[in-house]
Amino acid sequence: DAKTTQPNSMESNEEEPVHLPCNHSTISGTDYIHWYRQLPSQGPEYVIHGLTSNVNNRMASLAIAEDRKSSTLILHRATLRDAAVYYCILRALNQGGKLIFGQGTELSVKP
Amino acid sequence: DSGVTQTPKHLITATGQRVTLRCSPRSGDLSVYWYQQSLDQGLQFLIQYYNGEERAKGNILERFSAQQFPDLHSELNLSSLELGDSALYFCASSGRGAGVSEQFFGPGTRLTVL
Numbered sequence: 001d002a003k004t005t006q007p008n009s010m011e012s013n014e015e016e017p018v019h020l021p022c023n024h025s026t027i028s029g030t031d032y033i034h035w036y037r038q039l040p041s042q043g044p045e046y047v048i049h050g051l052t053s054n055v056n057n058r059m060a061s062l063a064i065a066e067d068r069k070s071s072t073l074i075l076h077r078a079t080l081r082d083a084a085v086y087y088c089i090l091r092a093l094n095q096g097g098k099l100i101f102g103q104g105t106e107l108s109v110k111p
Numbered sequence: 112d113s114g115v116t117q118t119p120k121h122l123i124t125a126t127g128q129r130v131t132l133r134c135s136p137r138s139g140d141l142s143v144y145w146y147q148q149s150l151d152q153g154l155q156f157l158i159q160y161y162n163g164e165e166r167a168k169g170n171i172l173e174r175f176s177a178q179q180f181p182d183l184h185s186e187l188n189l190s191s192l193e194l195g196d197s198a199l200y201f202c203a204s205s206g207r208g209a210g211v212s213e214q215f216f217g218p219g220t221r222l223t224v225l
Binding site (some may be wrong): 102 | 167211212215
């Protein structure tokens with residue numbers, strides 16, 4: 001399974017944008033980039049995913065580098081409720097859908 | 112609310128015992144996944160079922176087994192429990208296109224082995 005590297009922790013101020021980086025230098029052509037987050041005392045929650053092009057949804061944006069070796073999850077205006085552990089995960093079409101979680105980035109949001 | 116339900120919420124038992132964790136996927140989802148989250152190992156994939164058949168296996172111990180029933184609910188059986196099995200156990204489900212579609216996680220079952 002291709003690996004991802006994320007900073008252990010990041011801090012943000014409320015109502016400011018947050019850019020969460022992820023490196024995945026060994027990504028293969030069929031790997032999708034997925035982001036999940038886990039709020040305190042809850043199960044993980046899907047955030048966004050993409051293959052090559054940048055993606056936007058109501059929760060966040062995903063910016064994917066041209067060589068696909070890195071990506072950035074963007075929260076446009078952080079709220080206190082966004083404090084969570086964010087996981088960047090690579091999923092291949094042929095690996096049956098399982099998620100291989102790394103350590104993730106613990107995001108704290110200051111009021 | 113993800114639509115995935117797990118019972119029980121908490122379970123306290125003794126070493127050597129056997130327990131069963133239950134998961135009901137979202138309506139219409141054919142795939143069920145089980146994950147274990149412990150402080151030292153993080154979130155680990157255990158096993159996946161798709162429409163009643165085992166699809167993928169991860170770091171699941173031989174003492175653990177799972178199945179998916181015709182109504183698509185799933186059970187994870189943990190036997191000969193050890194202290195190290197204390198963890199949060201999550202179930203997730205996803206739709207027909209299980210390859211890259213999002214997974215919806217339940218609230219988890221917290222297992223404490225004393």
